[in-house]
Amino acid sequence: MSRKRSRLTGVDALEEAFEAVDHSLLLERLGVEIKRDLLILALTHRSFANENGMLPNNERLEFLGDAVLGLSVANRLYELYTSSPESDISKMRASIVSRYGLADIARDIGLGEFILLGKGELLTDGRSKESILADTTEALLGAIFRQHGFEVARDVVLRLFHHKINHASAKGIHQDWKTTLQEELAHRKKPMAEYVSTSVGPDHDLVFTASVTLEGDEMGRGVGPNKKLAEQEAARQAFLKLKEKRAGTP
Structure with a gap:
């Protein structure tokens, strides 16, 4: 009689879930290599981490990525919109780096399929949620910064957000x-x-x-x-x- 396979947990579950997907396409879309361990961490949502023995999750990398994103976009807006007052470029930046702006970029690169999510989030279509897509995008930028430094991370930001930056509006995301x-x-x-x-x-x-x-x-x-x-x-x-x-x- 065949024995039912026990469910993997902890690091074993993390390794199995990560290896189940080919990440080469994601890296190609990002245009930069990311070390395996750092990529795993960037893609690990807290729901997966908590369900598998409180593994490390991507929230600390998200914190870094948020800072890299904000500075990169702010500096580019400053260069492009030389006649715009601070109040306008501040609104432009807020719109571009908002949850919805980040989720747009995540969908452009097909990020959802690569995120490691817990069962609860998978059952409620977590791969399509703006908050999860946005946070994971920032975590990836944080990982790129950790491995390659600010200039490489900035270049990735400017390439991914090129259209949004060049079509920025001071009216921002709150416009009707x-x-x-x-x-x-x-x-x-x-x-x-x-x-x-x-x-x-x-x-x-x-x-x-x-x-x-x-x-x-x-x-x-x-x-x-x-x-x-x-x-x-x-x-x-x-x-x-x-x-x-x-x-x-x-």
Whole structure:
């Protein structure tokens, strides 16, 4: 009779979970090598660490990455927007390094599939949560800083956040994007935007997805912990696409 395999815990569980995924694509997207032990630590969320004997987690690296990110973005904004007052570039930075800004970058590099999460977070779609994606992105930047120093970490930040920095707005993440989008459509004499939203997950931890269509074409899609935030993100994407189209019009 076959014997049921006992569940691994501690370092053994950590090693097995890490080895189950090929990390070469993640490193390629980051554009830098990270030592194995440091990469494991950067990807270890506290939920996984706590479920496996209180292993070290990525929160200390996240602390470092937050500092590297903030300084790198602030300095680049200072260089780019030479006529903008401190109050404006401060709002630009806050928007870029916000939870939502970081989560955008995490999705761009497909980070979610690499994060080591506990069972509870896996059951509630933790790989898609803005907070987990944002924190892990900062932890990776902290790991890069620890291994390679500030200049290399700064270069990674500027490459990953290039588009956000070059399209920064002083209005920031708190702007009412639905209103902004509707005002732009009214100015162009276009019909109103149409929104559709869905939700998944348990009642206490729903994840909402919203899409916005303009004249039958989907122009934006947002994810958030509530319908309002999801629609705001969808509207933001749609507004930026409209602006890009207008800028490209001869």
